[in-house]
Amino acid sequence: MLAGIPGSRTSPSCSLRGLRRFAHGAERYGTTYTLPSVVAALRFLDEDGQDVELDVHEAAALLALTDELEAATVSACAQCRSRVLATVALVDLLDAAQPHPRSGDLISLADEAPTLHLYVLDLMTECRHSLWRDPGFAEWLDVIEGDAPDVRS
Numbered sequence: 001m002l003a004g005i006p007g008s009r010t011s012p013s014c015s016l017r018g019l020r021r022f023a024h025g026a027e028r029y030g031t032t033y034t035l036p037s038v039v040a041a042l043r044f045l046d047e048d049g050q051d052v053e054l055d056v057h058e059a060a061a062l063l064a065l066t067d068e069l070e071a072a073t074v075s076a077c078a079q080c081r082s083r084v085l086a087t088v089a090l091v092d093l094l095d096a097a098q099p100h101p102r103s104g105d106l107i108s109l110a111d112e113a114p115t116l117h118l119y120v121l122d123l124m125t126e127c128r129h130s131l132w133r134d135p136g137f138a139e140w141l142d143v144i145e146g147d148a149p150d151v152r153s
């Protein structure tokens with residue numbers, strides 16, 4: 001008779017453990033689906049606001065293939081990867097580089113850009129661009145504003 005009491009106590013504690021296990025499972029499930037694999041890392045914009053976004057892997061590959069876009073860079077932030085690119089030089093650079101899955105998108109963005117410049121916004125780095133002082137920064141900010149509300153001149 002007394003043995004029945006501890007027996008009945010195990011049943012709620014069992015279901016509590018089950019609940020906890022369920023919560024852990026849900027947590028892990030959630031983590032798996034919030035990995036930043038599809039989050040944009042670099043955004044290329046023209047003056048009209050047309051854009052091409054690269055994810056972390058695409059951005060890393062592009063920067064490696066193009067030597068950090070150095071040959072096409074007109075003006076750049078010293079503290080992040082935001083920069084102003086010359087469209088003609090960018091097309092030349094992409095043509096000469098090893099093929100990249102997004103080269104075609106970037107070349108057509110550059111070809112159809114209304115001005116000679118494209119603007120790159122680094123979405124992965126928190127940066128106030130405080131050391132970016134040349135006129136390229138003002139031009140970049142004009143295009144980027146609205147895309148990055150936290151940027152202040």
Ligand SMILES: [Zn+2]
Pocket residue numbers: 077078079080081082127128129130132
């Ligand atoms: Zn910066």
